[in-house]
Amino acid sequence: MGKQLKVSLIGNPNTGKTSLFNLLTGLNQQVGNYPGITVEKKEGTCRLPGGGKAHILDLPGTYSLNASSADEQLVVESLLRKEQPDFPDLAVVVADVENLKRNLILFTQIKDLKIPAILVINMADQMERRGISLDVELLEKKLNTRVVLMSARKKTGIDELKKQIEDYQQLPVSPCLSVSELDATYFERLQKAFPEEDLYRLWLCVSQDVALKKIDESLLKANEYSERNTPEIKRLQQKETIARYLYINRFLNNAYQVDRTKATDWRSVLDRILTHRIGGYAIFFLIMLLMFQAIYNWSSIPMDFIDQSFAHLSEWTNNHLPEGPFTSLLAEGILPGIGGVVIFVPQIAFLFLFISLLEESGYMSRIVFLMDRLMRRFGLSGKSVVPLISGTACAIPAVMATRNIENWKERMITILVTPFITCSARLPVYLIIIALVIPDQTFVGFNLQGLTLMGLYVLGFGMAVLSAFVLDKIIKNKAHTTFVVEMPAYKVPMAKNVLYTVLEKTKSFVLVAGKIILAISIVLWFLASNGYSDDFYQAEEIVRAQPENTMLSEQEMQTAVASYQLQHSYIGIIGHAIEPVIRPLGYDWKIGIALVTSFAAREVFVGTLATIYSVGSEEEETIKERMSSDVNIRTGKKLFDFPTGISLLLFYAFALQCMSTLAIVKKETNSWKWPFIQLVLMSGFAYLVALGAYQVLT
Amino acid sequence: MIDLTISTIQETINSLRPGEKGIIGNFAVEKIPLKLQEMGCLPGNEVQLIQLAPFRDPLFLNINGNNLAIRRETADLIEITKVL
Ligand SMILES: Nc1nc2c(ncn2[C@@H]2O[C@H](COP(=O)(O)OP(=O)(O)O)[C@@H](O)[C@H]2O)c(=O)[nH]1
Numbered sequence: 001m002g003k004q005l006k007v008s009l010i011g012n013p014n015t016g017k018t019s020l021f022n023l024l025t026g027l028n029q030q031v032g033n034y035p036g037i038t039v040e041k042k043e044g045t046c047r048l049p050g051g052g053k054a055h056i057l058d059l060p061g062t063y064s065l066n067a068s069s070a071d072e073q074l075v076v077e078s079l080l081r082k083e084q085p086d087f088p089d090l091a092v093v094v095a096d097v098e099n100l101k102r103n104l105i106l107f108t109q110i111k112d113l114k115i116p117a118i119l120v121i122n123m124a125d126q127m128e129r130r131g132i133s134l135d136v137e138l139l140e141k142k143l144n145t146r147v148v149l150m151s152a153r154k155k156t157g158i159d160e161l162k163k164q165i166e167d168y169q170q171l172p173v174s175p176c177l178s179v180s181e182l183d184a185t186y187f188e189r190l191q192k193a194f195p196e197e198d199l200y201r202l203w204l205c206v207s208q209d210v211a212l213k214k215i216d217e218s219l220l221k222a223n224e225y226s227e228r229n230t231p232e233i234k235r236l237q238q239k240e241t242i243a244r245y246l247y248i249n250r251f252l253n254n255a256y257q258v259d260r261t262k263a264t265d266w267r268s269v270l271d272r273i274l275t276h277r278i279g280g281y282a283i284f285f286l287i288m289l290l291m292f293q294a295i296y297n298w299s300s301i302p303m304d305f306i307d308q309s310f311a312h313l314s315e316w317t318n319n320h321l322p323e324g325p326f327t328s329l330l331a332e333g334i335l336p337g338i339g340g341v342v343i344f345v346p347q348i349a350f351l352f353l354f355i356s357l358l359e360e361s362g363y364m365s366r367i368v369f370l371m372d373r374l375m376r377r378f379g380l381s382g383k384s385v386v387p388l389i390s391g392t393a394c395a396i397p398a399v400m401a402t403r404n405i406e407n408w409k410e411r412m413i414t415i416l417v418t419p420f421i422t423c424s425a426r427l428p429v430y431l432i433i434i435a436l437v438i439p440d441q442t443f444v445g446f447n448l449q450g451l452t453l454m455g456l457y458v459l460g461f462g463m464a465v466l467s468a469f470v471l472d473k474i475i476k477n478k479a480h481t482t483f484v485v486e487m488p489a490y491k492v493p494m495a496k497n498v499l500y501t502v503l504e505k506t507k508s509f510v511l512v513a514g515k516i517i518l519a520i521s522i523v524l525w526f527l528a529s530n531g532y533s534d535d536f537y538q539a540e541e542i543v544r545a546q547p548e549n550t551m552l553s554e555q556e557m558q559t560a561v562a563s564y565q566l567q568h569s570y571i572g573i574i575g576h577a578i579e580p581v582i583r584p585l586g587y588d589w590k591i592g593i594a595l596v597t598s599f600a601a602r603e604v605f606v607g608t609l610a611t612i613y614s615v616g617s618e619e620e621e622t623i624k625e626r627m628s629s630d631v632n633i634r635t636g637k638k639l640f641d642f643p644t645g646i647s648l649l650l651f652y653a654f655a656l657q658c659m660s661t662l663a664i665v666k667k668e669t670n671s672w673k674w675p676f677i678q679l680v681l682m683s684g685f686a687y688l689v690a691l692g693a694y695q696v697l698t
Numbered sequence: 699m700i701d702l703t704i705s706t707i708q709e710t711i712n713s714l715r716p717g718e719k720g721i722i723g724n725f726a727v728e729k730i731p732l733k734l735q736e737m738g739c740l741p742g743n744e745v746q747l748i749q750l751a752p753f754r755d756p757l758f759l760n761i762n763g764n765n766l767a768i769r770r771e772t773a774d775l776i777e778i779t780k781v782l
């Protein structure tokens with residue numbers, strides 16, 4: 001087979017690119033990341049009627065080829081850099097029939113780049129309801145292209161589109177506009193400086209808002225044109241926009257009519273309610289409340305099931321495989337490690353279910369509108385709300401979700417404070433400690449343990465907001481604000497889109513977190529089952545020889561041996577070494593080990609304690625019982641008493657115990673500086689707070 | 699001193715009340731995001747205020763058939779003449 005035809009789906013946000021992509025490729029798709037940045041890259045293959053295949057790329061939404069955010073920049077780059085692998089043979093420009101005029105601006109720009117382009121007008125099912133009539137033939141003639149009218153929802157027009165994709169070589173590639181008409185002298189000079197280059201492509205390179213160094217450094221270096229953002233360029237850009245609208249208006253009024261008397265307008269009714277200055281907030285908080293209730297209630301059953309299944313699996317492995325280091329690695333290292341990741345799948349899946357419903361329905365933009373002013377007080381943006389909500393599942397997708405915040409400073413602050421939000425990895429730590437130190441009693445009708453958990457959520461959110469406020473005063477702003485948020489029409493979510501989003505996000509969480517946790521659990525297992533001293537290798541003899549142990553039953557004896565061995569394993573030695581640093585917080589060497597191992601990922605804390613307390617399974621009751629009866633040798637009191645418990649809760653609320661977060665922040669900010677600052681500040685602060693709490697409480 | 703030239707004080711998008719419409723006039727090109735202009739915020743086009751968040755910020759507008767929200771600081775920079 002020869003070279004596959006490369007097709008890029010391009011269009012404004014919310015025009016149905018992803019819906020179309022899902023229809024064209026089915027489950028034949030992969031989601032990856034663009035190298036260096038974490039904008040999602042969706043690719044797939046589509047079978048064409050003639051038997052060939054097309055490689056389809058779903059690009060992020062963009063309003064034009066003048067990029068103002070990281071997503072948009074990516075689209076522009078993919079169209080300007082001819083040598084890179086994503087450069088399309090054919091651009092399928094997806095437009096929304098309701099906003100056709102605005103959508104056509106982007107279409108004319110792409111045609112001016114002389115890339116073969118098909119215009120897809122989606123949401124044809126809405127035309128009758130909106131009173132829209134359209135003359136497709138006239139449009140085709142005037143735009144000198146092929147136009148496909150389709151509906152991703154009703155699945156109409158897809159075959160026609162596939163046929164047009166197949167015949168792409170017959171597409172005319174004439175430009176719509178000649179930029180040189182905007183300012184003859186300016187463009188003459190520009191062309192003279194680079195006689196080889198296409199003028200419009202050149203103009204795009206010169207005028208980009210976002211630094212497009214990567215596109216063609218040689219192009220921009222030598223001359224005065226590299227100076228971007230000058231008022232002259234801005235004026236020319238406005239002139240270009242006006243010229244494009246004029247060009248479009250010339251034929252659109254004949255080809256496209258809206259009969260308002262036939263239109264039914266639910267949207268303004270809904271908007272009057274949902275964005276109301278009082279009612280809007282009430283509804284928003286109600287939705288959030290329902291969402292979190294549902295996430296916790298619905299996911300508890302599958303979570304228990306997963307927990308138990310993995311415990312059984314470990315047990316089975318131990319009993320049925322021949323004894324030896326491999327079995328031990330599998331049963332005590334790898335299986336609990338994987339179990340520790342899989343257990344979060346239900347929560348993450350439900351969270352993404354809700355987030356994708358909010359996004360698909362168009363409500364997310366209303367949240368941005370409602371919250372912007374409030375968030376801005378703290379140096380954030382209305383667009384920070386989405387990352388902050390996602391942060392309750394996991395900071396990784398949350399940090400990725402900041403990429404559509406155009407303002408550099410607001411985006412930075414959002415990235416930096418998101419890890420304070422109580423993510424699902426903190427939950428197992430919270431749950432076990434709360435169970436240990438907070439009495440299971442009711443207080444004015446509320447369960448104390450539940451109240452504590454809620455308090456921790458509030459604390460996380462409060463800290464995020466507070467630190468944003470401080471950062472706002474420190475970080476210098478780089479650019480003008482460019483807050484422009486489209487308010488898309490309300491839509492009933494498409495089941496297929498929601499399902500695919502949930503599948504894909506959950507999968508990527510399992511893969512990213514899974515790799516790290518797996519690696520850590522193997523290392524941890526190795527360190528815990530090896531040592532260098534006689535104490536480690538002769539543990540059994542030593543323990544049996546101790547006079548106070550002669551009364552122990554065989555089972556208790558084994559526990560005592562395992563615990564003695566662990567104390568003298570490498571990990572035990574590390575734990576003892578750091579004990580002086582953490583003693584003022586009320587921790588002993590065992591907690592110390594758990595702190596070290598859970599630096600990679602918080603949820604490892606519980607697994608580590610499970611190993612240390614040599615409980616074969618992670619069954620909560622048994623670990624809990626052993627933990628609660630453990631005595632701190634130094635104080636003679638219970639190890640997990642109230643002050644230590646509170647100190648631990650606070651430590652985990654604030655410390656950046658998550659390597660994946662550090663990795664993603666490094667990727668998104670393109671430097672080690674920000675993750676490093678974040679780590680030092682958060683963990684330092686956590687240490688101080690935990691210290692203060694313990695000292696005050698004892 | 700009483701200023702008698704009140705009528706010449708330029709109205710901006712920010713002086714609209716919910717439901718009111720205006721025709722976009724001048725604005726300083728370099729201060730307005732290009733994206734907003736591409737969405738139809740150009741001299742001569744119609745703008746309607748749909749909804750206000752508390753403190754009049756942000757503003758929910760319909761510009762040239764597009765529904766979008768912008769911040770007050772941007773709205774303050776765009777001159778209009780009200781349509782009655
Ligand atoms: N009525 C209607 N809605 C659609 C159609 N195609 C997509 N949508 C909806 O439009 C919204 C945006 O779709 P999406 O594929 O996410 O757009 P993207 O942002 O361009 O990727 C979603 O709510 C879809 O359910 C269609 O043909 N008709």
Ligand SMILES: [Mg+2]
Nearest residue numbers: 017018060061
């Ligand atoms: Mg999409």
